[in-house]
Each structure stands twice: as structure tokens, then as C-alpha cells.
Amino acid sequence: MMSLSALGRDLHSGQRSLNVIGLRKIFLGAAISVMLIAGLATAILGINPGIEFRGGSEFTVSNVSSTEQQPAYDALKSAGVEQGVRVSTVGTSAVRVQTQQLGDSDTYRVNEALAKAYGVSEADVTSTFIGPAWGSGVTQKALMSLGIFLLFVSLLMTIYFRNWRMAAAALFALMHDMFVLAGFFALTQIEVSPATVIGFLTILAYSLYDTVVVFDKVRELTKGYTAQYRFSFGELVNLAVNQTFVRSINTSVVALLPVTSILVIGTWLLGAGTLLDIALALFVGMIAGAFSSLFIAPPTLTWLHDRAKRGAEHNAAVQARRALQAEGSTEDKEHVATAAAVRVAPMQSGEHKGQKAQPRRKPRSKR
Structure with missing residues (x-):
């Protein structure tokens, strides 16, 4: 059985590939469906506010x-x-x-x-x-905190990446996490306390961090991509997702372990108190955040890019080049057959290329 480290090495080098971008319609359709269901559940059932909000x-x-x-x-x-x-x-x-x-x-x-x-x-x-006035004040401050958070996130992402499409994709992933968390509390009717709001804002920051890591790799691999016509933007984004996949999973698992411990302690030992409120928000939000960072934000970015004139023209040029190569020699056809499997990672350290690849010394002249 392949270890996680071996899987991560194969995904990073391109030997194995998860076709996330190729299945972007499925992932985005599932995300939109989940958001609609969560929105309907929240609108119909409503959120069960704690005494701090209702008085x-x-x-x-x-x-x-x-x-x-x-x-x-x-x-x-x-x-x-x-x-x-x-x-x-x-x-x-x-x-x-x-x-x-x-x-x-x-x-x-x-x-x-x-x-x-x-x-x-x-x-x-x-x-x-x-009193009801105090609860109303808490509600207003919570909504204000959420609005300020989203505003600063939008500005930060746009300035950091210098690409509004990345900011829009990251915000869409955050919206998915918000809807999932709200729908969960609406369906379960678990009380929402100020601790839940704190966990909610923490999760948004966690999800944003994971998305930034993926987009950093995307920016690295797609820098100057228009100068080549071997790979499309979406294929390079897919490679970035594969290269950060195992890292994101490991980070999520490590983060979930203490949260799960808090959740168990809060449920079975301490009762339904503050620990349970914040632990549930963290547990559900971390799972949703890990999913959205890998399977929602990158497909959304690719979809926005392909709709732009520059992206559409580059994709058409890549396809035209492959069509010409497919009609050419056997070597060109083999190149086209392997073009979708983007392999741009460097060779592993210590790997031997063979004797033919070794430099040859010029024979010394005999005097």
C-alpha cells in the first residue's frame, strides 16, 4: 500500500494526478447545490440563538x-x-x-x-x-465583525496576488464555508453563542490561509505561462492543487486532532458548554475549509480565467498546437498523449541519469 509521503511525492512530480480542474463542473455544481440547501435550511428553520443573543x-x-x-x-x-x-x-x-x-x-x-x-x-x-438590548448589541457587533473581515480579506487578496480573480475565487470559497456552517447549525438547531461566532471567524481565517497556500503555488507555476503553448492555465492550476494536496490534508488532520479532543471532552465530560459551542464550529468549518481550498477555489479561478479573452485565446492556441502535433510524427503524437499530465517538478536529488549523461573529458594530447 502506498504511503502518504510516496503519494505526495508522485502528486508533486506529476507521476500521479488528481483531475480536479477537469472535474470542475462537478465540484462547482456540488458547491452551489450545498450552498442552496444550506441557505434554504437557514431561511426556513432559522438559527437557534443562545441566551446572549435573545436575552x-x-x-x-x-x-x-x-x-x-x-x-x-x-x-x-x-x-x-x-x-x-x-x-x-x-x-x-x-x-x-x-x-x-x-x-x-x-x-x-x-x-x-x-x-x-x-x-x-x-x-x-x-x-x-x-437584557434584550445587550443581546441585540452582541448580534450587531458579530455581523459588523463579519463584514469588516470580508472587506479586509477582499482588499488583502487583491493587493497580495495583484489578481482580482484570485480574490474572487477565495471569497467564493469563504462563502461556501459560511453557508455550510450556517446550514449545519440550522439543521441541528444547536445553540449559537458568542463562542460559536469566535469559532466561525477563526474558521474563515483558517480556510483563507489554506487557500492562499494553494494560490501561491498557482502563481508560481503560472508565472509567464502565456510564453509557452505546451500546457494550458487549467493544467498548471491542476498541478498546483496536486502539489499542495497532501500538505493541505496533513495540516487539516493535525488541526482536527485537538479540536476533536475538545469536542469529546466538551460533550462527554464537561457537558454542553462553551467548549462544545466553539469546538463544533471549528470541527465542521475545518473540514469545509479544507475541501473548499482544494476543490472549489482553484476550479473557480480556472473558470474565471477561461472566460477572459486572454485565457480563451491561450487555451485555443494550446489546443491548436496539439492538433498540429497530433498530425505530425510519432514523437509529436507521444508528446500530445502525455501533455495533459503536466510534469514540471525537478528531478529528485541523488537520482542517477546514467553514464551517457555524464560529462566527458577531452583526451590529453600526447607530446
Whole structure:
């Protein structure tokens, strides 16, 4: 079985090739379909905002012998509070209860009912209140942060690559990640907290970094590509994707390992708390970001390039040259048959070319 390092070496040299650009219609069609489904799910089901966004009252019952949630629902029902109730476990000895906005008298009754239901003193039941104005402010700041992030990303990508098509392709990949993450939280109805927003912005930066690495290789291989007619722009982009494929996979796996650990710890040991909020956003976003950097951003860049006059003319010139060579000698036909497999990587160090390739010394003249 081929090792990952051997696969990466073959992909880098062109001995093996993943036809990502050749299948760009499939990848872009799948991306657009996923974005439409995620958008519909978000519009129909909506996002489940946490108490920090919607406002309300929160109670924490500590030092409980059992973290079952049903006693909390029964206690709130006996206190006359049944709407907007959400109960979750915090760690191994605490229960968190969230309700709609309650007055002082209702808060006191809920405190007393929860203490009685779990067999703890009223001092072990703490309550906090979050007003709607504060939640609205958090929502506005989160949306403002997202807008500023996308604006600066657009400017940075355009200035860094000096190519607006690369910036547009990177932004489309980011939009895909945003839709996937929003659709995931809409379908699962998991609460979105400020920690989730932090994870969301972190994922966008992570995905952008991965895309920049791929596009750096694209810029390196396509520099001055119009001076040659052996390979098209899309074939060179495909080689760039292959040369960065294993690196992107390794980076994603290494990043997912601690996130998975946090996700497991947050779910099974600490309960549905802040760790679970941010870990889920990171876990789903990293997978979506790794996919979009390899299979969405490069095909989008190639599609934009091929629609331009310069790109279309160069592609036509490459195809015309290959057609002429196909009608020529056997050597030319073999060249055309292998032209799609772009092999531009240098020879491996230490490789022997054979005796015929060694320099020959001129014989010394005999006196």
C-alpha cells in the first residue's frame, strides 16, 4: 500500500494526478447545490440563538447528585414557567436552565423550585439576567465583525496576488464555508453563542490561509505561462492543487486532532458548554475549509480565467498546437498523449541519469 509521503511525492512530480480542474463542473455544481440547501435550511428553520443573543434569565444549579434534566422541566412547570425553557448539563455536578425574561417574583419561585427538585440549598442556585438590548448589541457587533473581515480579506487578496480573480475565487470559497456552517447549525438547531461566532471567524481565517497556500503555488507555476503553448492555465492550476494536496490534508488532520479532543471532552465530560459551542464550529468549518481550498477555489479561478479573452485565446492556441502535433510524427503524437499530465517538478536529488549523461573529458594530447 502506498504511503502518504510516496503519494505526495508522485502528486508533486506529476507521476500521479488528481483531475480536479477537469472535474470542475462537478465540484462547482456540488458547491452551489450545498450552498442552496444550506441557505434554504437557514431561511426556513432559522438559527437557534443562545441566551446572549435573545436575552432571558439563566439559572445554574450546582452540587447536584444527578444531572437529569427532567426534574428541571417539572420544577419550572410547577413554578408556572413553561415557555422558552432550555435545560443543559454543565460538567458532572451542575445543571443550567434558561428561560424567557422573568420578573423578581418569578425568579424567586424558580430558584426555590429548582433547589427543591434537585435536593440542594437555595444558595446552590444562582440566577443571572441578560437584557434584550445587550443581546441585540452582541448580534450587531458579530455581523459588523463579519463584514469588516470580508472587506479586509477582499482588499488583502487583491493587493497580495495583484489578481482580482484570485480574490474572487477565495471569497467564493469563504462563502461556501459560511453557508455550510450556517446550514449545519440550522439543521441541528444547536445553540449559537458568542463562542460559536469566535469559532466561525477563526474558521474563515483558517480556510483563507489554506487557500492562499494553494494560490501561491498557482502563481508560481503560472508565472509567464502565456510564453509557452505546451500546457494550458487549467493544467498548471491542476498541478498546483496536486502539489499542495497532501500538505493541505496533513495540516487539516493535525488541526482536527485537538479540536476533536475538545469536542469529546466538551460533550462527554464537561457537558454542553462553551467548549462544545466553539469546538463544533471549528470541527465542521475545518473540514469545509479544507475541501473548499482544494476543490472549489482553484476550479473557480480556472473558470474565471477561461472566460477572459486572454485565457480563451491561450487555451485555443494550446489546443491548436496539439492538433498540429497530433498530425505530425510519432514523437509529436507521444508528446500530445502525455501533455495533459503536466510534469514540471525537478528531478529528485541523488537520482542517477546514467553514464551517457555524464560529462566527458577531452583526451590529453600526447607530446
